[in-house]
Amino acid sequence: MKRIQLGNTVFEGENDAYLIEADRTTLVDTAVAVPSARADLREGLSEHGVEFADVDAVVLTHWHPDHAGLAGEIQAAGDATVYVHEADAPLVDGRERPFAMDPAAQRETFDRWGLPTDARERLTTFFEREGTDIYGREADVTPIVDGETIDLGGVELEAVHLPGHTAGLCAFAFDPRTVPGHDPVRGGDRAGEDPPAEAFTGDALLPRYTPNVGGADVRVEEPLAAYAGSLVRIVERDWDAAHPGHRERIDEPSRRAAEILDHHRDRTRRVLDVLESGPATAWEVSAELFGDLEEIHTLHGPGEAFAHLDHLERAGVLERDGTAYRLLDPDPIVADLFPTTALDAASR
Template sequence: MHHIQLSNTAFEGANSVYLLGDGDADAPTTLVDAGVASADVEAELRAALGDRGVAFADVDRLLLTHWHHDHAGLAGAIQSESGADVSVHEADAPLVAQSENAREDLHAAQEAALREWGLPDEEREGLLRFSADHRYLRGDPVDVTPVSDGDTVALGAFEAEVVHLPGHAAGLVAYVVEHEWRREAFVGDAVLPKYTPNVGGADVRVDRPLARYLESLERVQSLDLDRAWPGHRGPIFAVSERAGDIAAHHDERTARVERAVADLAPATPWAVSAELFGSLSGIHVLHGPGEAYAHLDHLAREGVLRETPDGYVPA
């Protein structure tokens, strides 16, 4: 297995792509994730694969952890040259395939969320312009093979099990592999080594986003992994501990959100976001209030807060 790092100036830093099976005549040449569809990143990926004697045309299989452009953007370009089979969870498959209905539904849900979260018109319109300006990063449409929780994907001498871990994205999955004495997984953005994946704004389709993500963290802990390969940065060795740390971080943030509502009530997600993160720009104008919303929604469902037409108030 070879870990390839690709640049990504539009979203969350360098992306990780993983090359499997090169040099093994009995295994399909496989990539896990693909990077954003920019000319610079495509050139980086071609060069990195070329160093291993692999061209886009040699790729037999692509395993996508979720639909976000920095993970799926180049899948279409790779598939157009190789005919590779592209696996992605059924919840994200229409977005990777670039179904017009799925795209329209997502954009409508995002616009509705931005209004419900209380974003000022200037911020909302700026975010929509940012999204339009970076739409090319999603790349070309892909002929996808939808997968579900519990499915397996053949990788030569071993298989990868699909484990559904929603929260950051509705269809985020890990691909769990057992070989020799190790149990490892390619986890996308389910667990990251240095910062916490955004919940609430990164995929507005997710219902109960914080609760779903906390459930996914518990499932990661139950997998008993020796090592995880994330979508950004390097490997995670103490996987269960890292998942627990992220859950504890969200407990602390929930307490901060509760205190913010006590001070600001009635408090919109946008107002709480300002308390948590300060001034925001670019994609973070979506992620900040989305994260605040995820915690506000969680507290409201727990009966700690109550949602009113003007914002959240203590219950």
């Protein structure tokens, strides 16, 4: 297995694509469909004697263009099979328009979040500047579901559905001993332990940032609850290593997932602190949490605030009047609003 790191100045940067040279030459995630990223991917593949036309399978962790943008182009070059979870499939095969290309969805969402005119104009300008080309060519996809196994010929990838960042985000778990050219984080079986297991986690788990929830895919119902459940699932799977969609390998993915879950508990407390001063919209809470925002973060900031406000409203801690939220319970037990894991219990 080879990691190919890609330049990307649009989103989180330092995208990762992974080449698996099994019986079926496979690429896990691609790149945003811009010339520089395309060149990076071509160069990274060529270092291993692989061209787009040689790829037999493209496995997508989720629909975002910095991961799926070149899937259709690679498929057109060599008839690769493109796998993606059924919830994200319509955004890869063109049956649905992404949020950046859907003015009606934008208006409804911005109204709900209370975005002022200048913020809307900044986002519209950003979407127009980046254009539609970043989403790349539509692909003929093979939808997958949780628990399904993709057979690459000697290597099997198990789809593990981890919604939150997007509706259909999947990790793909595998036995590292079966992957040609890959050194497992730990070697063969240890007495009394399960066999080694690793996973490609896309943006469900990142080493330096907390993946955005709420703004990254506005289709997700109860985004914070969905993502908290996904983090618990990562902890329970207890993989030896995670190979994320951005930056370096994560050697203790369960611990990292527990850290992110705790981060969201802390952020919930900060949201409650903001509302102690009076009712506020998602945009106003975002301003208190993140300050001034630019480009895609003008979407992600209020989306994240909305995810927390929505979570608190559903728990009966807040009530919404129009676009503003006000406290009903000024002193909730925040820990009770989130699931717990074995690592949480061990740290207490």
